[in-house]
Amino acid sequence: MFKLPDVMSLLPEVIAKEGSSRFGALVEVWLKQMNDIAETVRVMSEWKAIDKAEGVTLDDIGGNVGQPRGQATDEVYRMLLRSKLARMNANGSLDSVIQVLALALQAKPHEFRLTEQHSDPVEPEPAAVHVSSVPYEKLNSAGLSPAQFVALVERLVAAGVRVSRVELTGTFSLATIVDQLEVNEHGLGDEAMIQGGTLGDMYVPGNDYDLPI
Structure with missing residues (x-):
């Protein structure tokens, strides 16, 4: 799962990295979508096994x-x-x-x-x-x-x-x-x-x- 502090730490120092900033709010919205996709990919991978599929x-x-x-x-x-x-x-x-x-x-x-x-x-x-x-x-x-x-x-x-x-x-x-x-x-x-x-x-x-x- 992607976390906001980890992503913000990868950005250059010229960008305001506080989670309360406008850019931080935009990144948080993007992270939610990425985490949803990552969870879907994880479930699809698990459901290849008989014991996990439904x-x-x-x-x-x-x-x-x-x-x-x-x-x-x-x-x-x-x-x-x-x-x-x-x-x-x-x-x-x-x-x-x-x-x-x-x-x-x-x-x-x-x-x-x-x-x-x-x-x-x-x-x-x-x-x-x-x-x-x-x-x-x-x-x-x-x-x-x-x-x-x-x-x-x-x-x-x-x-x-x-x-x-x-x-x-x-x-x-x-x-x-x-x-x-x-x-x-x-x-x-x-x-x-x-x-x-x-x-x-x-x-x-x-x-x-x-x-x-």
Whole structure:
């Protein structure tokens, strides 16, 4: 950003450099226009990135990579664009699926666990995968419902393979000391409900809009 004292200091001494002078007032008007232009250029530069772009600019990025928006919000659309770019190099293996999910939801790969259902001792199924761990907070921050997450996973795995169930993991954990209350980011919530752990869940199908994936 341009500042009036810095600009005035570059001018020759014969010019009155006080900000209250007529010339100083003229320079200040000019600086406002220059700063507005500089801010516009900065935003345009930032909006070249998926994580910064908004609205129609995101649609333009999606058009370049062949990913329509559908009814998705900007947050969900950013996730779709990240996953679209990652899917271009995915091979359908569980490891590549985890890598795509981590990139799409901006998480760490170790936060996800997928297993093939055919080896399940209770409910074996030849063409299904079980998502046994996915951080609930990552879905919430992306504005993604469990049903939409399942649709994303089924788009990543091999054709004909379905997701049998999804276990959403929370951050809640028991106290480390017996008979002592601990209020922190993993324990019970405080009275103001500002901090505390979150519970997990098991996916139950709902009425969600389809994502264009």
